[in-house]
Amino acid sequence: MTATVEVRRAGWTGELWSAIEPIHLEILQHPFITGLTSGELAPEAFVRFLAQDTYYVNEYARSLAMLSATAPNMALTRSLLQHAAGAVTAESGLHAELVDMIDAPAGVLTEVLPTPTAAAYVDFVTARVHSGSFFEGLCAVLPCMWVYAEVGRHLVAAGSPHPTYQRWIDSYAGSDYLDEVERVLADVDVLARDVAEVERQRGVDIAIAATRYEWMFWDSAYRGEEWPTLV
Numbered sequence: 001m002t003a004t005v006e007v008r009r010a011g012w013t014g015e016l017w018s019a020i021e022p023i024h025l026e027i028l029q030h031p032f033i034t035g036l037t038s039g040e041l042a043p044e045a046f047v048r049f050l051a052q053d054t055y056y057v058n059e060y061a062r063s064l065a066m067l068s069a070t071a072p073n074m075a076l077t078r079s080l081l082q083h084a085a086g087a088v089t090a091e092s093g094l095h096a097e098l099v100d101m102i103d104a105p106a107g108v109l110t111e112v113l114p115t116p117t118a119a120a121y122v123d124f125v126t127a128r129v130h131s132g133s134f135f136e137g138l139c140a141v142l143p144c145m146w147v148y149a150e151v152g153r154h155l156v157a158a159g160s161p162h163p164t165y166q167r168w169i170d171s172y173a174g175s176d177y178l179d180e181v182e183r184v185l186a187d188v189d190v191l192a193r194d195v196a197e198v199e200r201q202r203g204v205d206i207a208i209a210a211t212r213y214e215w216m217f218w219d220s221a222y223r224g225e226e227w228p229t230l231v
């Protein structure tokens with residue numbers, strides 16, 4: 001499968017995408033992602049992902065709500081809040097539905113010990129949101145929503161023979177999710193015009209780190225990452 005990203009954006013987010021695109025292309029080649037479309041991904045790996053992602057999405061929603069409350073304009077307050085609401089309702093509901101579809105044991109989503117990667121990613125985002133500037137916090141969450149939108153867009157073309165994986169793909173390739181992300185990106189482009197170049201560069205570095213964590217998140221579910229000292 002050739003990895004391509006169809007959408008080229010103008011504005012600062014277009015530059016940002018150029019910086020994170022090489023990592024995004026590696027994500028598209030990862031066996032977790034190719035296993036979704038081939039249907040060959042082990043259900044255990046998918047369930048591990050859903051469990052860790054439930055932890056992730058809850059904390060991500062809190063970060064979005066925090067950013068929403070501290071945004072410098074009402075447009076961003078609105079788009080971030082909308083996306084936060086999507087995370088706590090649509091994405092959380094999706095996880096419960098998928099666990100049901102795949103016949104995973106009850107409690108798999110609630111009794112979660114975050115893996116080293118999930119814990120590190122969540123802490124990375126939370127720290128940027130709570131002790132960085134608004135723009136730095138924003139750049140920590142942008143790859144989360146954007147990479148999922150682009151992964152969804154990429155995977156929906158190929159589809160999956162596995163109904164549970166297809167349902168997951170449809171959710172992120174759906175117009176509700178894509179519209180939410182587009183709204184935030186458009187608002188970021190407006191804001192970025194008033195942000196100093198040095199801070200925009202810091203934002204790019206933060207987004208690159210977050211995109212690396214995105215790759216690691218799938219990889220950790222694929223490999224069944226555990227704490228080395230777990231007893």
Ligand SMILES: Cc1ncc(CO)c(N)n1
Pocket residue numbers: 053056057060087091143144145148214217
């Ligand atoms: C790890 C991760 N990143 C981004 C998203 C999109 O919300 C998600 N559900 N999980």
